[in-house]
Amino acid sequence: MTLSNFFLDVRTVLLGLFILLVLRWFFKKPIRNLPPGPWRFPILGSAPAIVSAVWRGLEPHDLFVAYAAKYGPVFRLKAFTKTVIVLSDYPSIKEAFQHPELSDRPNTLISAVTKTNGVVSASGELMIELRRFCLTVLRSFGVGKTSFEEKIGTEAEELMKEMSSFDGKPFNPKRLLSNAVSNVICSVIFGKRYEYTDQKFQNLLDLISRNIKLLGAGGVFFFIPGLRYLPFGKFKQMISNIQESEKFVVDIIEAHRAEFDPENLKDFVDVYLKESQQNLNNEPGAPTSKSSSSAARSHLNDSNFVGTIRNLFIAGSETTATTLQWCLLYMMMFPEIQHRVQAEIDAVVGRNRLPRMADKRDLNFTQAVIWEVQRLACIAPLGIPHTAASDTHIHGFTIPKGAILVPNLWALFRDPRVYPEPDRFNPERFLDSAGKAVKPDELVPFSVGRRSCIGEHLAKMELLIFFSYFLHQFTFKKPDNSPPLSLKGKGGITYSPEPFELCAVKRE
Numbered sequence: 011m012t013l014s015n016f017f018l019d020v021r022t023v024l025l026g027l028f029i030l031l032v033l034r035w036f037f038k039k040p041i042r043n044l045p046p047g048p049w050r051f052p053i054l055g056s057a058p059a060i061v062s063a064v065w066r067g068l069e070p071h072d073l074f075v076a077y078a079a080k081y082g083p084v085f086r087l088k089a090f091t092k093t094v095i096v097l098s099d100y101p102s103i104k105e106a107f108q109h110p111e112l113s114d115r116p117n118t119l120i121s122a123v124t125k126t127n128g129v130v131s132a133s134g135e136l137m138i139e140l141r142r143f144c145l146t147v148l149r150s151f152g153v154g155k156t157s158f159e160e161k162i163g164t165e166a167e168e169l170m171k172e173m174s175s176f177d178g179k180p181f182n183p184k185r186l187l188s189n190a191v192s193n194v195i196c197s198v199i200f201g202k203r204y205e206y207t208d209q210k211f212q213n214l215l216d217l218i219s220r221n222i223k224l225l226g227a228g229g230v231f232f233f234i235p236g237l238r239y240l241p242f243g244k245f246k247q248m249i250s251n252i253q254e255s256e257k258f259v260v261d262i263i264e265a266h267r268a269e270f271d272p273e274n275l276k277d278f279v280d281v282y283l284k285e286s287q288q289n290l291n292n293e294p295g296a297p298t299s300k301s302s303s304s305a306a307r308s309h310l311n312d313s314n315f316v317g318t319i320r321n322l323f324i325a326g327s328e329t330t331a332t333t334l335q336w337c338l339l340y341m342m343m344f345p346e347i348q349h350r351v352q353a354e355i356d357a358v359v360g361r362n363r364l365p366r367m368a369d370k371r372d373l374n375f376t377q378a379v380i381w382e383v384q385r386l387a388c389i390a391p392l393g394i395p396h397t398a399a400s401d402t403h404i405h406g407f408t409i410p411k412g413a414i415l416v417p418n419l420w421a422l423f424r425d426p427r428v429y430p431e432p433d434r435f436n437p438e439r440f441l442d443s444a445g446k447a448v449k450p451d452e453l454v455p456f457s458v459g460r461r462s463c464i465g466e467h468l469a470k471m472e473l474l475i476f477f478s479y480f481l482h483q484f485t486f487k488k489p490d491n492s493p494p495l496s497l498k499g500k501g502g503i504t505y506s507p508e509p510f511e512l513c514a515v516k517r518e
């Protein structure tokens with residue numbers, strides 16, 4: 011075959027495929043009662059509209075707010091062949107995310123690269139088992155219980171020593187916050203903490219933080235597993251970062267395996283090693299194990315566990331550290347609110363000891379400030395998508411099997427019916443007439459329903475302890491002559507502030 015014939019053949023095949031796709035698009039049996047939505051290009055669907063919005067500097071969640079104003083709180087987009095349903099108010103998000111048929115996850119890039127399916131990307135029975143396993147083991151190590159506050163307090167104190175070492179001079183708090191918060195979850199899953207001088211660990215945190223941005227606004231690339239085949243720099247970099255962070259977790263598991271003592275389970279990895287040993291014993295043909303619990307957990311295997319450990323490490327670090335960065339930024343932007351928080355902490359706790367969880371019931375304004383930062387910063391503006399396991403009906407619409415459901419938490423947290431003057435930083439909105447902090451049902455930074463955040467209790471405790479310790483000990487100020495502060499964030503899988511520096515001035 012000559013070269014020109016070869017290209018002619020390729021062109022013919024591509025043209026044939028194109029015609030087939032267009033015919034399929036025109037003649038596909040329509041599903042009745044789908045949610046409304048903007049006009050979609052054949053084949054490309056809504057992708058050009060989203061790409062062009064991002065190109066113009068809009069975040070996808072902003073574009074979706076505009077669509078919701080036009081088409082209502084439940085509207086439909088198309089991402090190539092996939093139907094995407096965006097949910098923009100509390101009733102629709104709650105109804106969808108409590109529905110057992112709308113609790114699966116779409117395929118993810120990380121699962122495709124690492125060939126593991128952790129708790130975040132798991133669906134069906136596997137998801138139920140992994141969630142149960144994680145919650146039970148985390149609780150067994152004290153996570154979420156009052157006794158756990160000591161561990162968080164110790165990390166917060168280490169971090170404050172580092173902050174003090176700058177002696178009121180400017181520094182970027184991002185890396186320190188990530189290290190401190192990661193240490194809390196690392197102590198539970200790996201049984202160890204990492205020094206701020208540990209270069210290998212610092213590199214890992216950098217790599218995770220870079221990937222969170224590379225994954226695109228709203229983490230859009232996270233849900234396109236096919237990207238792993240693209241030869242472009244950004245995607246290659248993402249894949250190599252995923253592989254490197256995977257190696258870090260696998261190396262730790264191997265080190266645990268070498269020293270494993272089934273009678274002395276020190277951390278999450280040890281519990282997993284014991285569980286996987288029992289699962290091996292329960293395999294057909296193996297001698298019968300005494301453990302009926304692990305026999306029941308038929309879906310749990312090594313690759314699910316490795317994925318889950320990686321999920322807990324990443325989800326448990328980046329989210330809380332980013333929220334704390336926003337808290338410090340807001341305090342610098344609103345010094346009068348910072349002083350009010352300090353005055354409350356001083357009145358409740360005094361100057362002779364650090365705050366405790368037991369003080370929480372009296373730290374109403376402090377709690378309201380944390381909620382208001384979580385509302386406005388909205389670090390997971392589009393949550394983590396779910397997918398429909400079967401054709402399902404919610405909110406009067408049909409959600410077709412395989413559709414991806416995206417909660418627009420950004421829209422929900424700026425709903426003027428729930429939050430008058432939604433763009434104003436006003437912690438008072440959470441205080442009742444007696445000054446008690448009251449959280450509205452609609453404030454759900456950890457999502458709702460069957461996939462809601464596994465680390466919610468831990469994160470709430472971390473936010474209160476770190477934040478109240480910081481303001482008890484320091485006043486945060488914008489460095490003289492530094493660029494103006496901005497409350498506009500940058501999209502990635504989490505929405506984080508632009509890099510900034512602060513001065514942590516020690517209080518008397």
Ligand code: HEM
Pocket residue numbers: 107129130131141195321322325326327329330333389390393394395455456457458460461462463464465466468469
């Ligand atoms: C301020 C901190 C945090 C925020 C705002 C946050 C938010 C979220 C959100 C929005 C989801 C998606 C829920 C859904 O799909 O409906 C989620 C899931 C998850 N979070 Fe968090 N999270 C935080 C901290 C943590 C921590 C500390 C951990 C560590 C234990 C953690 C572990 C997870 C896991 C494992 C999932 C996946 C659950 C599943 O797929 O079933 N998160 N989180």
